[in-house]
Amino acid sequence: MTCSLKYAPQLRAQGLRMTPQRVAILHVLHQTGGHLSPTQVYELARKEHPSLTEPTVYRTLEELAERKFLLAAHVGSGRMVYELAENHNHHHLICRECRAEIQIEHAALEKLFGELETSSGYRFIDSHVTFFGLCPKCQKINKGD
Amino acid sequence: MTCSLKYAPQLRAQGLRMTPQRVAILHVLHQTGGHLSPTQVYELARKEHPSLTEPTVYRTLEELAERKFLLAAHVGSGRMVYELAENHNHHHLICRECRAEIQIEHAALEKLFGELETSSGYRFIDSHVTFFGLCPKCQKINKGD
DNA sequence: TATACTATTGCAACTTCTTGCAATAAGGAA
DNA sequence: TTCCTTATTGCAAGAAGTTGCAATAGTATA
Known part of the structure; x- marks a missing residue:
């Protein structure tokens, strides 16, 4: 959990806020290591933050990818997956x-x-x-x- | 319309059939020239063959791309577009x-x-x-x- | 610590895409 | 031409992804 908080200063520097939803999303991406689909992120992050909703997951992943905190990739079929860019x-x-x-x-x-x-x-x-x-x-x- | 029929022998050679639905789909791709999203193909091809359904469009585009008659591309956002491979x-x-x-x-x-x-x-x-x-x-x- | 600003969220409705299955119709063979 | 095989379709239901908007809650400032 704490590991996700290290992003807080970088997010704030860009006018973004570190919400519990974002902590949960960053956390599952960090724990998993590889890339995850939005649905996978949703299922996993919901365990940490049950009130999390799908639109929030999609919007967060897109926003963080745009700001280069995440990498977005196509792995066939037309579905997107995301992974931490830091690696x-x-x-x-x-x-x-x-x-x-x-x-x-x-x-x-x-x-x-x-x-x-x-x-x-x-x-x-x-x-x-x-x-x-x-x-x-x-x-x-x-x-x- | 006729222009799409030139694909018939090539399709048959691969065990595929040339249906009116496929004629319509190939036709709009040919007429447009560039790449189209499945929804765009659906809307346009439906004018030629009103009973055409969405699943048919998606399945056809995927099948024809797999066989290299079409090129599939991602143009951002995670949505697929298709264009004729012949060009x-x-x-x-x-x-x-x-x-x-x-x-x-x-x-x-x-x-x-x-x-x-x-x-x-x-x-x-x-x-x-x-x-x-x-x-x-x-x-x-x-x-x- | 209290206040104000506004980024972010959740909700609800919607669009886009997918899947299983029974009915249909291409196209080769008789 | 007619028959037969089976690729293809449409339907219906569902999953995945998107959008607008009002309510909520981070965070900078006083």
């Missing part, structure tokens, strides 16, 4: 078949982002990206067909 | 502020995909990717603040 800067590579997931270091994309900025005129390209492919295991299985 | 192989770069959108040639990402395949062991990485940044216009505006 590190990475991207995702997910197997189309079995959903096995590995992380891509941000360094691997930095050069591309630089090139895109130069060629497009756009700036501050820092998207959190998810790639899809076939993992080694599923490559073998498909060969067997 | 060309490209990716998107969208302005975080004003939503202005430009296309990125696939060639710009090919090297990265190759590197990722080598380093990860994953194969057939060909994701349709959307990047976010600040367009030239919005960079100026933000400077003025």
